[in-house]
Amino acid sequence: MSDKQANLYKKATQEAVDHLVQPWPSAGSIGAEARGMLASGEGVYVHDENGRRLIDGPAGMWCTNVGHRNEVLAETLKEQAMELSYNSPWYTTNEPSAELARRIAEHAPGDLNHVFFTTGGSTAVESALRFAQFYSNVRGLEGKKKIICRDGGYHGSTYLSASLNGSQRSRNWMDFADEMMIRLSCPDPFRRPRDMSLEDFCAGLVTEFADAVREHGPENIAAFVGEPIMASGGVIVPPEGYFKAIRDICSANDILFIVDEVVTAFGRLGHVFASESCFDVVPDIITFAKGVTSGYFPLGGMVVSDRLLDGLRASNHPEAMFAHGLTYSSHPIGCAVALKNLDILEDDLLDYTREITPYFHEKLKALEELELVGEVRGMGLMACIECVADRKSHNPIRLDTEVGVRIDRHCQELGLLVRPLVHMCVMSPPLVITRAQIDSMADILHEGISRTMRDLRQEGIWQG
Structure with a gap:
């Protein structure tokens, strides 16, 4: 990334802090908040202000179905x-x-x-x-x-x-x-x-x-x-x-x-x-x-x-x-x-979505081998990884901490955007995602959740 681009994103971040009210802000940071800056996108990927390429796991907000930069x-x-x-x-x-x-x-x-x-x-x-x-x-x-x-x-x-x-x-x-x-x-x-x-x-x-x-x-x-x-x-x-x-x-x-x-x-x-x-x-x-x-x-x-x-x-x-x-x-x-x-969608993307859905769920369902994961569920190209404090109990206990944010942070370092919802992680990628990209997404999630488990144990929040 050029110095000119880096300065542009730095300036935009400061302008957001000074003037932009973001959706769903907390009172303590309303109107004075910097959120991650995205610079560009293509297909299932977005690029952040540092030039890092990330799989767009949530497809924006469940919406970029045909992918980014569709000509x-x-x-x-x-x-x-x-x-x-x-x-x-x-x-x-x-x-x-x-x-x-x-x-x-x-x-x-x-x-x-x-x-x-x-x-x-x-x-x-x-x-x-x-x-x-x-x-x-x-x-x-x-x-x-x-x-x-x-x-x-x-x-x-x-x-x-x-x-x-x-x-x-x-x-x-x-x-x-x-x-x-x-x-x-x-x-x-x-x-x-x-x-x-x-x-x-x-x-x-x-x-x-x-x-x-x-x-x-x-x-x-x-x-x-x-x-x-x-x-x-x-x-x-x-x-x-x-x-x-x-x-x-x-x-x-x-x-x-x-x-x-x-x-x-x-x-x-x-x-x-x-x-x-x-x-x-x-x-x-x-x-x-x-x-x-x-x-x-x-x-x-x-x-x-x-x-x-x-x-x-x-x-x-x-x-x-x-x-x-x-x-x-x-x-x-x-x-x-x-x-x-x-x-x-009518041309072939609806057919492709139905075809690739079983593979998507097969790869994500494997995350249930991790102790922190209580259930992986979903339908079509939408899924949720729900994390629990104790999945062996009669009714699994939710984690009190914002574990989804922790997982998202690790996954972004590894190349994946996650939609964190308190103790859950939602995945709904663009419908154009390939099997190889699903493999990458699942691998990153596995590692991101594993790192989160390590952090929670070290901090004494969760013992598994």
Whole structure:
């Protein structure tokens, strides 16, 4: 790296400390924080300010599905900006958004044929919740507003979407619309009682859901919102049959079934949408973002069923206004990029993802030989390594220390970015990752966790 580049990154780091407020800061460092500087990326790799090449283990934030520095997407950005850089969605339409809506509808399950575009995942979920409220109001069901959500879930950072979140760490110091929420147990099989079968665990979750509907009354519940796989909660895959049973209860009680596919859509599980392909359910609404443009442009949205819109059009209130919109809804550049991104996925990348998934999990599952690792789980190209203080106990004990950060620090020295989540490490690499790159990722993780185990023993924090 040249002295000029080094000075540029040093200057940028100082500017961030002086002026940039980072996401999710602590009060003690808010507005005065330097985080690792990334300089460039290509394929599955990123380069930091020191020129070190790192495998992008989290694919940015679950999103760089086709990899970094994709020339087709980069060129599409330029071409669309030169053709039409923006239009107001309040009174005009652009061609890329109309075509993208059609193609998304073709991939969506059942009668989900209508797309509302947003700026990302949070605004997609917020839009779905506001639509659910509107849907109740237009039908004269003003009391039907409560939302069922779950511990461990993550759905965004806008007010209503954040109110769904089930992580205590994200709730301690913020305000939420808690009066609207009905919060149920996390469907985490790893944390079930050790003497309980998966079937009994699933049955208990379904009973809890049915009991909540009876207790609160279906006339007061507008929707259930859930990720098919709890991504930021630790890549939690619910027991088989869980989602279908919840869907059946929702259908029987006029409760909208909203599936948050912000992470799982657009290739992460080898399909454009995973709800029906992987979990055998057809939702009323699907939310999406992240992989829709592979992170090359901020875009999200919700796909809504014909049944819901037909019901609104046939109501006694044709004058009712869905007074919700965003300046950047249906952005022409974002939609143009998403169209090209979808071309890449459809061409062969979805097939490749399904093909390489077993190898990805085989290599990561081998990490369970390490004493610190309680479980490696996942689906598609997303996985979580959960570290525990004692995996031999009846219910393995989480480590109190931020062990994920320690592992990430060692892995970065070895050439891998990890997404640390307290005592867990999340991996969701770009879908273009090769077998050789998976080998490197697994080897680095093994060494990074081994070094962390050594550190914890030396510091007297953990004895294994």
